[in-house]
Amino acid sequence: MPSDLLQLPIVLPAVLVPVDVVAVVLVLLTVVGPRGRSRGTDTPAGPVRHRWDRGLPAVLVRVAALAVGAGIGLVAVWWFGDVRDLFGVSFTPVTRMWVAFTTAAVLLFLVVLVQGGNGRRVVALAAALAVALTAGLGINVDFGAYRTIGEAVTPNPYPTGRLDHQHPARAGAHEVDAATWTAPVGMPRHGRTLAVRIPATVSRFHARRAVVWLPPAAQVADPPTLPVLVVLSGQPGQPSDMFQTGRIGTFLDRYAAAHQGLAPIVVSPDQLGAPERNPMCVDSRRLGRSATYVMTDTVRWIRQHLDVASTRSAWGIGGFSQGATCSMQFSSAHPEVFGATLAISSELAPANGSLEHTVDVGFGGSRRAYDRATPEALLAAHAPYRGHLTVFGYGEDDAPYERSTLALRAASARAGIATTLVVSPGSAHDWNTVRYVLGRGLPTVIAHLGLPVGEVRR
Template sequence: MPSELLHLPIVVPAVLVPVDVVALVLVLLTVFAPRGRSKDAAAPRRRWNRGLPAVLVRIAAMAVGSGIGLVAVWWFGDVQDLFGVSFTPVTRMWVAFLGAAVLLFLVVLVQGGNGRRIVGLGAALAVALTAGLGINVDFGAYRTIGEAVTPNPYPMGSLGHEHAARPAARVVDAATWTAPKGMPRHGRTVSVRIPATVSHFHARPAVVWLPPAAQVADPPTLPVLVALSGQPGQPADMFQTGRLGALLDHYAAAHHGIAPIVVSPDQLGAPGHNPMCVDSRRLGRSATYVMTDTVRWIHQHLDVASGSAAWGIGGFSQGATCAMQFSSAYPEVFGTTLAISSELAPANGDLQHTIEVGFAGSRKAYVRATPEALLAAHTPYHDHLTVFGYGEDDAPYKASTLALRAAADRAGITTRLIVSPGSAHDWNTVRYVLGRGLPAVIAHLGLPVDGVRR
């Protein structure tokens, strides 16, 4: 695919409006266009009289198709909860439009007319494209074609320095740090393989972001943030879709190349896999992979400070739930948490299925693994910060977030809450919360932030 095409934006009106117009015109042609010409003067009236029932059938088919689409969203999204989110009215509308176009095409196939069949197929495809683009805008996922077709754009590579990491007790003093000549101007994002030495978890490559200061020959000791994607998802999501690297690049540019190192391991194993960040015989040892294999790898390969004051963890949706589980259970490792749209508890399907596949059928084990129970078990916490966030229109995750914040407050954790206006369980929320929550996270990790105290 040509590189110019990969960079084509798909969220701007200059692209969306023409696609919408083409889809609308094709649908109208499919429904109302005359069947053909005749030399008989009375033929148009006879054709209209004969065609009117056919037009009404096509309109009725669109209405039925819309209903089928809405029922499908309700059944699979609300009742079965296959996607773990409550879809917005905008997404439901696009699915209804798609259902209408598909059923319209099926009716046209039966009614006949090769020309109308071709136009009907074009209409169905155009509406499918329009719906996909509309849902993408609603979720705030992909900005360009390249992002949509390239799940992980970050190449496999080394971390850039061959010396062994030197874990230190404290983060570099930013006031005395001087950027060396030749230091890169931007952070570097690279995919790396974190071996599952202890867990034997089948993880995909992790993604690491190194600030400019971490790329020099003698890098300073920096804090680290472990970032976890949602599910379905992959480690690159927090950088490609969440734009985490771009936000930290902006911070580093204002602070002589210093910023937290970010490591995004794969806690899922596959986009549709959800091991719930626990150790399970059926789902794998995801918890051990993150808390043992990944934590050890970070200490061995990166110049990061030791101690919970310099370690943070964050994530979105399932990744936020994992972040809450890990930070609550291991306060000696993580002193800072960023939870964007966290679930109240780990979940893989309904409660019965969750307990069966993740906890060997033990309800007690399941309850002990919930963030609320972990917070209560490890209270009081000392010098811990959790930044919570959710979308204003995301009622289920608003409820879970507020409940978790109350539990964290009871446990002695300092909390902050960020609400993304006009967004729901989507990447628009992620970017909003990251943009406004990172300063507090960075400050609590020991780096300077104007107007924010540790």
């Protein structure tokens, strides 16, 4: 039964509509439902009956509470999201609406607490909880995050595994000869996703388990040498995000099915250390050596444990949001390692709160060190690049990341990098954008890594 409950979908109308209806009914009952019992107070002139929760005036107060509460929610989103930019994203009108509904229901509950009537108080509490649940489900749909309860409550659902067949990278091999590779009898039909521990031998960075996706061709006894794609989550996030929510394995399974099991091996290390942490993919005393963990510990582990090509033309890196920013930093600073980049909604520069805080915690207070670490500065410092590709993507309704993406694309072009751009229609800074860009951008990246051009869309 618990496993069945975890598989319950939370994005289908069959689930969303009943929850919405219950929330609306409870709010209406709270505002204009049956009258509560009046309370009395003894005075020298006799008992006086108070009717705080009865009559038209009381109903108007509750309606006003809904309006004021909604206004508070909209102002809060504007202040903390737009003015202070505490979340690093521009919220869509849909998300703003759900926040407004929630704060309206909460203020309605507080007003009913004062007005009195125990029955109405219980209904008001139920209404506030129902609206909060409805809002959470609605925001989840808007962000395109979780499809089931299990995805929402399980940060890394993949089994911990060991790579039994270790095939060190073959020097000089930069691509699979797709024309001569023949899928052997008994090759698995689907890719294998597993969680692995990548030791922080050099960096001592406190990383969570990484996630590795092996295409069917990598699971046979004598696998071909394959390209590798390193992918990084956004922040907050975990290594499983690009698989569980971004569904990159689903896209690549479709590609592998059309190409005799061939596809890039995908490795998602933990560049954060914890969902709420943001070490900005740099080495710092206060936030840890995130850059060394990815570029030294992870790169060495891949070369020692996976049969991947050794040349940069077969190595790619990509990510979403903070992970895209990290991808731009790493690919720009290490053109000898990565020949392709997939940057979905990248920031213009690493950021951890305000600029002052970013410089303080990530760069020891040195503004010069911060300036040198921005992707634009790294691109200029390592130009010209030869044989490199960057696929950029962002959501059509994501104005801040549109600006940063276009600026980074221009800087990449000036540095000699070939670029393409994918714009996700009708989406913003969310996982709908990620899946759209993956579906249209992965074929270009895969082709640059040396595999045949092919379809990966769902």
